[in-house]
Amino acid sequence: MSWSFDSPLRTLSDEEKVRKDEVLWENDNLGGVHEDNNPVPAPVVWLVGLTVVTAFAITFPLWGQRPTAALYEPYVNSMDKPEVLAAKDDKEAMARIVAMNKGTPNDALLERHPLTMDDLRIVAPQIKALESKGAHMHDFEVVGDKVVTANFEGNYRADGSRIRQQPWWDKGYTIDLFYLSYFFLSVFIMIKRLPPTSWQPKHDH
Structure with a gap:
């Protein structure tokens, strides 16, 4: 179950792991809920991005600014x-x-x-x-x-x-950039370790 970086936007798993995940997906009834292998909806991605950009924009240049x-x-x-x-x-x-x-x-x-x-x-x-x-x-x-x-x-x-x-670049920005990067990278890796979205389960059982 090795990693594969040949096509990171398609999947981060090698063919062996992809095949095993597909078999597991088909054989597990998931509690009766038939989950498809669809990509994250584009509006959701844009909404999350807009939320982050807006949060930074309305608080620029400082977070936690105190009156002098x-x-x-x-x-x-x-x-x-x-x-x-x-x-x-x-x-x-x-x-x-x-x-x-x-x-x-x-x-x-x-x-x-x-x-x-x-x-x-x-x-x-x-x-x-x-x-x-x-x-x-x-x-x-x-x-x-x-x-x-x-x-x-x-x-x-x-x-x-x-x-x-207080400097124009507050520590809060550095902290948030780290955690946001960590969050988005983690979500990306989690999603891309699944089978590519070109494959869909048949839900035969």
């Missing part, structure tokens, strides 16, 4: 503006802060990571403390109610500090 301190820095700096302080409640104050900071490249990120006024009050002192130190705000992430150093280690800057910013 730099993202909320404009919000923090808007908290003490007169129009914000004049708001009748926290909801209106937050709406005014959001409106003030619209029209930037960060609009999509801010929409995906919204804050309430209470959230902003919690992280504001931490962000201001980083500002006072002259820290690189993109090197810090907001995780829950904490502003922490990002868990990334990049190159060193001229001032000796290390770049701690």
Whole structure:
């Protein structure tokens, strides 16, 4: 029952294994269910491919992206503006802060990571403390109610500090590419070890 790579798109089994599989297929009643030897329907293949491509496309460039301190820095700096302080409640104050900071490249990120006024009050002192130190705000992430150093280690800057910013190619992509490749290769091998689809069982019994 050796492997055969002469025609991998037809079958990965040698003739001996193909003949044995055909005999087994014909002699086993499969619990009364007559299974034919048909190829995987093309629409199913296209649907799986579309699902994978779509999943990667809508999450590009990062999976598990966290908001940085730099993202909320404009919000923090808007908290003490007169129009914000004049708001009748926290909801209106937050709406005014959001409106003030619209029209930037960060609009999509801010929409995906919204804050309430209470959230902003919690992280504001931490962000201001980083500002006072002259820290690189993109090197810090907001995780829950904490502003922490990002868990990334990049190159060193001229001032000796290390770049701690999430790379455009996230580890999640590498992991998913590995598992998707493993999955599709396994399915391909499993299917191609069967007799070629040009043969169909007769279901005589």
